[in-house]
Amino acid sequence: MYDVMLEEAKLWFDKPRVNSPPPLPPCPPVDEDSDDEEVDPVAWEKYQRQVSESGGFDVDLFFQPFGGIIPGGCSDHSLLFGKVGLHCYNLEKGTNLQFKEVTKVNSQICSILTFYITLEATDPFHDNSVVTFQTTVTDTVLKHQARLRIFTTTCRIKPQVPGTGELGSIWYPDNDVDPCYKVDLPNWLQDDALSGDDKLQFYEVRDWELKENQWLYLYAEFALFSHWEDDLSAYMPFEMRKVLVQTKEDMKLKSGNAVFYLSFKARGGPECRGIVRRTTDGRPGHMCLETRCWIDK
Structure with missing residues (x-):
């Protein structure tokens, strides 16, 4: 279908x-x-x-x-x-x-x-x-x-x-974004991901950057919404544990194309992990977000 x-x-x-x-x-x-x-x-x-x-x-x-x-x-x-x-x-x-x-x-x-x-x-x-x-x-x-x-x-x-x-x-992400992002979303990172050959692609977001980039909490909300599809206001604000950014671009957090790995805890709720991929074709007003989420019992 x-x-x-x-x-x-x-x-x-x-x-x-x-x-x-x-x-x-x-x-x-x-x-x-x-x-x-x-x-x-x-x-x-x-x-x-x-x-x-x-x-x-x-x-x-x-x-x-x-x-x-x-x-x-x-x-x-x-x-x-x-x-x-x-x-x-x-x-x-x-x-x-x-x-x-x-x-x-x-x-x-x-x-x-x-x-x-x-x-x-x-x-x-x-x-x-x-x-x-x-x-x-x-x-x-x-x-x-x-x-x-x-x-x-x-x-x-x-x-x-x-x-x-x-x-x-008019645009459609599957046609217009970098081919390396036209694939399945990655699985959650393995423990040795930051020490292997790909470690230079990853950037760990620091605490002061979390405060200056509150939209990272929006990405956590987006990820959790994909799992529950319900009003999440009772579970916010989230407690962010760690955010990793994977990108080939130099702008890190502001890169047009990047994958975000977010570990966070919902207020009064479970520990959560979400992956959000952001892509664009570089035109004004164009952005695509894709996500998957895990709820840790």
Whole structure:
């Protein structure tokens, strides 16, 4: 089943990469002999205009027989995915916007599920002023032994003028990332991993770096969520035991492509181990996270 879904997803994503709103299907033809409810051409035109102007983030509820974008409520998934989109933006822009709350979620099912998430964040560098942030995150097909795989397409401050602002280009991680990351996620490290020939690929995160890079706790949340798929607020904050980074790049923690090994303890809960792989094709707003997690009894 997943193979079929993947092929369908590839057909949708293997299109020219341009900065444009989400692709829209044409208004379906009217079958005069059909008794089914038909699409109102006026409503369809309004829907297309709203998607074009807002990038899919501000769309009214329309009759959608072909998997269009529809408004919905905030879930545990969209809450976490919104945080990931904000993290992607901070990583790219060098900002430190802090998540406050999700205010709106639209979604679209096209073999895979895409969320158009609007949230509020505060900017500690500007008197904690509130900004409206928007991100598009796709919950994609499971593979590479991952329990959860998502990728971002758009990560932006909401533009003041409709129809303006950055819109991410279409991409698909399995096509566009470094080939060495198109493989299964690794198993947990063996005891001698840091003393072998590959030891130069590993970097142990120091305590002061944990304090300055709070998004590592988001990665722990992402890993544990893949196992429990539930609200984790009762188990946070986590107590981080150790974080190792594996990468071929020089930026270490800020590398676009890296594997993170996280040992942590959930508050009042068990000891946990998670692997999170971060990849990108280098384009703005593009980041993929894959994870697997172990709960140590």
